[in-house]
Amino acid sequence: DIVLTQSPGTLSVTPGDRVSLSCRASQSISNYLHWYQQKSHESPRLLIKYASQSMSGIPSRFSGSGSGTDFTLNINSVETEDFGMYFCQQSNSWPLTFGAGTKLELK
């Protein structure tokens, strides 16, 4: 199975900060990497698919980059509504797997 390692585990930030969340794959997955946001007591929401394609309705401050084994989710100027968990997911091979998540919290 492909293992996705997300870092950091927790990121404490202030509204207005620019942040970068990392997701590293145990083997090359091309661009088959997707990002989800999950707020407390809610279902996950797809933010970015195929490493850099933003989903409809997602604010432009969210962007994704990377290919191969290293991927990044950037949030340009964090807003209070952005606090929660962020998960990456790979679809390069079966089984589909997720990273353990990064918690974005208020400093």
Add this chain to the structure above:
Amino acid sequence: QVQLKESGPGLVAPSQSLSITCTVSGFSLASYGVHWLRQPPGKGLEWLGVIWAGGNTNYNSALMSRLSISKDNSKTQVFLKMNSLQTDDTAMYYCARDSVNAFDYWGQGTTLTVSS
């Protein structure tokens, strides 16, 4: 609009089996696949399996011997069945619509507790 909604038993005794239904609206099961995923309390997400528009399935090999996914297109329902439940199967169970092996719409989830 696209909606998915899970319904399940809530509480199941160890060694028993589970059946959860995902009722969809706003899209056709004849055109989209539907995945099942779960999330133990305070933990990350685990993919369980998928039923494709044509009816074929793929399962997580770690759980394949205990899982079965089926659907009824006319009733717009997808079914997850899992047997030999243990306490570590306690989780929120989600169904989600396929977007080329990403998940673009999710249900609200149904909580399952495995306990005697």
